[in-house]
Amino acid sequence: MRLRAPVTVLAAAALLTTGLSGCGGSDSGQGAGERPTKVVLLTHDSFALPKKLTQQFEKESGYQLVVRSNGDAGLLTNKLVLSADNPDGDVAFGVDNTFASRALDAGVFDSYTPQDLPAGVSAYDLPGDDGSHLTPVDQGNVCVNIDTTWFAEHHLTPPASLDDLTKPAYKNLFVTPGATTSSPGLAFLLATISKYGDGWQTYWKKLVANGAKVVDGWDQAYEVDFTQGGGKGKRPIVLSYDSSPAYTVSGGKTTTKALLDTCFRQVEYAGVLQGADNPDGAKELVDFLLSPAVQKALPTSMYVYPVAKGTALPKQWATFAVQPTKTWDVAPDDITKNREEWLQQWSDVISG
Known part of the structure; x- marks a missing residue:
């Protein structure tokens, strides 16, 4: 099952004002005038x-x-921003579309676009960047998932939409990681903002009133509280990923399902860091992440979808990891402008 280390978004943002010690110096392993021997990749824990x-x-x-791992996408981005004038590496991977505009505004990335982009990659370019600084590497969708066996055993029609989660029939059945403590939780908040606009807080009030449980991270929600997780969970509705059903297959059938009307797309990018000690090595690594071998390995190594069109998926993914044809999206500039206000408003709703 895909696991993303939780990110404390508000705490990460606070780092911008408190500073970060030990930043700077990519340790490329070179002496004066010598060719670098290392390329340093800054990335997330996954x-x-x-x-x-x-x-x-x-x-x-x-x-x-x-x-060098740096927590989740939010912490990674903030560390990159803090060290923008003296990067701690040569290349970064894992900044996603919910945080990318912050890094671009801070001048974190140098200009670089691979010459031989595989087909389909440019479809995932960050709006406003067009692949000139950030290169898409993988993609996936945060979606509400359900335990289909639980609903069959309880003779209850499962939910199919975000609206359904507020209905009395599903009271106390949903668990989600929080928006201030996990990247999928933030993605879910953005999905509700995309769908409900200025009414998103009203939606969340209804969700909380209907017994939705908010926990720190994906691991707690899925592995502990979800009925198909690793423990003895009691909630058959959970926030997870569109790829999750590929990991609950038994007897040729999956026991879970992603609700494709609830999804928010996440795209992860790679980019050469401005001021890198080894920019040539950084460019080679960005190119390598788009190679057929790496793109094919992404589903089994990081549980994400490749961006290169035509990349073969694992058999169970091709059958059970169904992607939505339409997702809820928020423009990167709007996320940057409103992220902290939205998170504070969300926290106020959750705390009552």
Whole structure:
């Protein structure tokens, strides 16, 4: 099951005013006038590639790949902003569309667009950037999921939409990670803002009144409270991902389903850091992340979808990980402008 380390969004934003010690210096392993021996990747805690692919990159490029994890997408972005004048690496991966505009406004990324983009990649460009600084690498959707076996056993018609979650029939059945403590939780908040506009707070008040449970992170929501998780959860409706049903397959059938009318798309990007000690190595790594081998490995290594059109998916993904044809979206500029206000308003609603 896909697991994204929770991000404390409000706390992460506070770092912008308090500062961050130890930033700067990518440690490229070079002396004066020498060719760098390392390329330093700054990423989130969920970054993972098969060892053979890491070895392939190092063999083909001649650089040692140094990976430095920095929490989730929100913390990663804030650390990049704080060290924009003296980056702690050469290249970053994992800034997503909910935080990317903040990094661009701070001048975090140098201009770079791979010359040989695979088909379909440009469809995921960040609006306003058009791939000139950030290159799409993977994509997926945060969606409400249901335990189909629970609803069948209880002879209850399952919900199908965001509106349904506020109906009495589903009282005390939904659990979600919080918007201030996890990236999927923030994505869900943005989905409700996209759908309900100025009425999103009214929607959340109805949701809370209907017994929705808000927890810190995805792991708590899915693995502890969800009936199909790893524990003995009692809630058959959970916020998760469109890929989640591919991991609950038993006897050739999945026991869960993503509600495709509830989804918010997340796209993760890679970019060369402004002021990198090894910009050439950074560019090679961005190119490598779009290679057929890496794109094919993304579903099984990081539980996300590739952006390169035509990339083969694992058998269970092709059958059970159904993606929505339409998602709820909020413009990056609107997210940047209103994120902290929305989070404060959301917190006020949740606290009553």
